[in-house]
Amino acid sequence: MQDSAIKAVLGPTNTGKTHLAIERMVAHSSGCMGFPLRLLAREVYDRVRAIKGDAAVALITGEERVEPKGARYMCCTAEAMPRDGAGAAFVALDEAQIGADRERGHIFTDRLLNTRGREETMLLGAATLEPLVRQLIPEAEISDRPRFSTLTHIGPRKLSRLPPRSAIVAFSAEQVYAVAEMLRRFRGGAAVVMGALSPETRNKQVALFQNGEVDYIVATDAIGMGLNLDVNHVAFAGLSKFDGVRMRRLLPAEMAQIAGRAGRHQRDGTFGTLAGTTKHGTAPEFTEEEIYAIEEHRFAPLTHLYWREPEPRFASLATLMADLEAPPEDPALRLAPQAIDLATLKRLAEEPVAANVRGAGMVRRFWEACSLPDFRQRGPDVHARFVARLWQDLGVGYLGADYVAARISELDNMAGDIDTLQGRIAAIRSWTYICQRPDWVLARDEMASRARGVEAKLSDALHARLTERFVNRRTAILMKSLGQDAGMLPIEMSDDGAVTVEGEVLGHVAGLRFTVDPSARQEDRRMLLAAAEKALPRLLGEKAVALAGSDFGEVELARGAIRWRGQELAKLEHRDGSVTPLLVPSREVAALPDAARATLLAALEGWLTQKLSPLEPLEKLHHAASNPEAGSQARALLLNLIAGHGYVTREQAGIEHLPKEMRPFLRKIGVTFGALDIFAAALLKPAPRQLLHALGLDRRPVQDAMLPVIPDTKKLPSGYRHAGSQAIRIDLVEKILRAAHETRAKAQAKDRKRKFVLDLALPISIGLEEGNISRLLGTAGFRVQKARPLAEGQFGPPRPDRWEWRPSRRKQERQKPVQPREGSAFAALADLVR
Structure with a gap:
């Protein structure tokens, strides 16, 4: 390793350091x-795998190990990175300033000082690391890379004025959620990235932003740790954070690390603050x-790195703890604050659980158990209890498969809100780490494999909850398009009337009436309506033309209007003067394009004409009423018939003024002069x-089937x-009365007797009850004389009832012409007429 070239490539974000490595x-x-970050390790793993092939590249993190046999390239998190670099020809450490x-x-300080490649070692980091690299690794070749x-x-910018492709950085989960909720309301939503999310969930949330489904991403300062995003602007929702000890203002270098996410390659970026996020509405x-x-990339250099003995002795727990707390000898290094692993070790070393920890092997194994990361972030006490339970099994052998499977199964539950799912993901990450x-x-x-599967399912569920809560895809699509050319929106209408844009429902069309999606928030309704109205004339015009060319199977007449699927x-x-009415188009039809409206109205008129063919007898009455040859008396009767929609009682018809010579004319057009009513029989059909x-x-009320006899009701x-107790159709009344008058006439012609016997077979066959027959005939002036029963001891058929026709005196008086009073003007007029 002495001949290995060590290169330190330092500079701000967006300098291509990782790409070079x-x-x-x-x-x-x-x-x-x-x-x-595991996320970055996975990203580079995918890139190297695409170049070298799946079998040549390994991924090693605390929770995931993909190690093909014979893999020559390794992408690791710093904690999982072998201290000896696995004997690789090339070794690189990214974001070395995390030391x-x-x-x-x-951890980073140890890798920076001790991990070397056989042929080349590359240290990547911020320019602030340069003095310490020169001091600690004087043989390193340092090169600066410009942004x-x-x-x-x-x-500062208000939320409503943030440019698209912006990242908003907050420093608490509550603030992240609050900003994301406001973006969902006003800008269609945002992706959410926090350190507490699993890497899979973060990947999917980042993909929402990268794919353009949302234009905003809300994140904690974890976004500054090498996430490569297409961000044009970074807005700080605050400039202070809690660093685990106290609340403090960010250092300029930390601000630059986050702000540097803006701009990609040669595209310039901007940064600023988010207005209206403090109590008084002012912007940090x-x-x-x-x-x-930040703009000139000039920061105070780092003065020290944190260090802890990387190779402690395991002779005893006391020796281990002493080595871990031993101060460094180099003045550029500072003893690391007590981390969670050392805190757990010291806490458990004083408890009975550590009483039997003896010998180097057992002490090393105990330290490895205490080094379990606290994914759940529930404090040292809770974490120590968890490690103590694990050690009960690890101290004597292995964790049983049944026990581990049961713990994993307990977490295999996708129900719950965002916080619940985050807690389960943190817990399953612990078991994923343990199982590795x-x-x-x-x-x-x-x-x-089971633990990774549960983590993947929980990550999917959490991603779905975050998207459901903080992303309104419909609003996002419209916000991006309405400001440009809303007429170009790909708005479509399905067969069931759903109006959609890129699969998102704007509303529904029932008939030709559009209604905004009822699930839309009140503040979104106006925007949805505005977007839909751009395309509705075209869509509804096509629908109207299609309706005009159909068989009108779903069109109906109801309540004085033509309706289609319930809409007017x-x-x-x-x-x-006519049965055929004028069509007054509804507001929706009137708003159609001219050509589509004319086509639809012409089709409706043709359909209505055909539909009204059963009313042809009524149309004849209209024509006859307007015929001058009919005379005033016939026209008066016809107008009464038309007003009665096909029938009128004799008392209301004014028939006493109708000349007898006009009756054949009226009978020719279908008018029947009945004993009680004047009617057009063709109009009494269903x-x-x-x-x-x-x-x-x-x-x-209308009787759909126009049954001959129905039960009597108040509204006839x-x-x-x-x-x-019954009601009978008017034309059948006339049939019964005509048969009765014919029987009366025959009886009088035969023996000139006023009383006669009626055969009631006809009304009974029609459905009238015997008592109701007498009432109906009585209305027309027929009176019944009940036959006396046979005397006791006599045998034979019963005597028939006797009937006679005695029209009421009032009726006879009504049938006489009214004579004007002598001396009146009407009497003088009558004399002139005579």
Whole structure:
């Protein structure tokens, strides 16, 4: 290793350092790279695999190990990176300045100082690391790389004025959620990236942003750790954070690490703050010195790196702890603060669980158990209890497969909210880490596969919850398109009437009426309507033309209007002298393009004309009423018939003024002069009555089948007469009465007797009950005389009832012409007429 070239490539973000390291690694026969995040290790693993093939590249992290046999290139997290570089020809450490981090710094410092490649070693990091590299590794060749693009401060921006492709950085989960919720309301949503998310969930959230499904990403400062995003602007929701010890303002170098995510390759980026995020509505603001430092990439150099003994002695727990707490000898190094692994070790060393930890092998194994990462972040006490439970099995052998499988199964639950799923993912990551250890779990491969499967499912569920809560894809699509040319939106309408844009529902069309999706928030409705209205004339015009060319199977007459699928197409405006009404198009039809509207109205008129054919007898009455040859008395009767929609009682018809010579004319056009009613029999069939009701002409109840006899009701259906407890159709009333008068006439012609016997077979066959027959005939002036029963002891058929026709005196008086009073003007007029 003494002849290995050591190169330190330092500079700000977007300088191509990682890309250079990948090119150098694949140029060697073997290589190993260490990264600060599992996400970055996976990203580079995929890139190298695409160049060298699946069998040549390994991925090693605390929770995942993909190690093809004979793999020559390794992508690792810094913690999982072999200290000896696995003997690779090339070794690289990314983000080496993390050696100054309180929590993980000692790991990066150890790799920076001790991990070397056989032929080449490359250290990648910020320019602030340069003095320490010169001091600690004087033989290193240092090169600076300039940023490909410029970074410019543009000041505070309100959420509503943030440019597209922006990243908003917050420093607490609560603030991340609050900003993401506001973006969902006003800009269609945002992807969410936090350190507490699993790498799979982070990948999927980043993909939402990278694929353009959302234009904004809300993240914690984890975004500054090498995530390669197509970000044009970085907005800081705050400039202070809690670093595990106290609340402090970000250092300029930390600000630059985050702001540097803006701009990609040679595309310039901007940074600023988010207005309206503090209690008083003011924006946090950079100082002039900070702005200068970020834009010019000039920062105070690092003065030290954190260090902890990388190869402690395992003679005893006390020796181990003493070595881990031993201060470094080099003045450029500082003893690392007590991390969670050392805190757990010290806590458990004082408890009975560590009483039997003796010998180097057992002490090393105990330290490895205490080094389990605290993925759940529930504090040292809870984490120590978890490690203690593991040690009960590890101290005497292995974790049983049944026990591990049961713990994994407990977490295999996709129900719950975002926080619940995050807790389960943190817990399953612990078990994923445990199952990767070759000497901890029986059936390691099977258990590791199960744990990764549960983690993947939980990550999918968490991604779905985050997307459901913070992404309104429909609003995002419209916000991106409405400002350009909304007419170009790919709005479509499905067969069931759903109006969609890129698969997102804007609303539904019932008939030709558009309604906004009821699930849309109130503030989004106006925007959805505005977007839909751009395409609705075209879509509805096509639908109207298609309807005009159809068989009108779903079109109906109802309540005085033409309706299609329950929606009104046109109202029917009735006019004098004709059955056929005028069509008054509905608002939706009137708003159609001219050609489509004309086509649809012409088709509706043709359909209506055909539909009204059963009312041809009524149309004849209209024509006859307008015929001058009919005379005023016939026209008056016809107008009464038309007003009664095909029938009128004799009392209301004014028949006493009708000359007898006009009756043949009226009978010729279908008018029947009945004993009780004047009617057009053709209009008493079901189809005409239903049509008259549907047109809104006859508002009385309608009997759909026009049955001969129905039970009597308070509201008598159109075309019926009362008959006691029953009601009978008017034309059948006339049939019964005509038969009765014929029987009376025959009886009088035979023996000139007023009383006669009626055969009631006809009304009974029609369905009238015997008591109701007498009531119906009584209405027409027929009176019954009940036959006396046979005397006791007499045998034979019963005597028949006797009937006679005695029209009421009032009726006879009504049939006489009214004589004007003598001396009146009407009497003088009568004399002139005579």
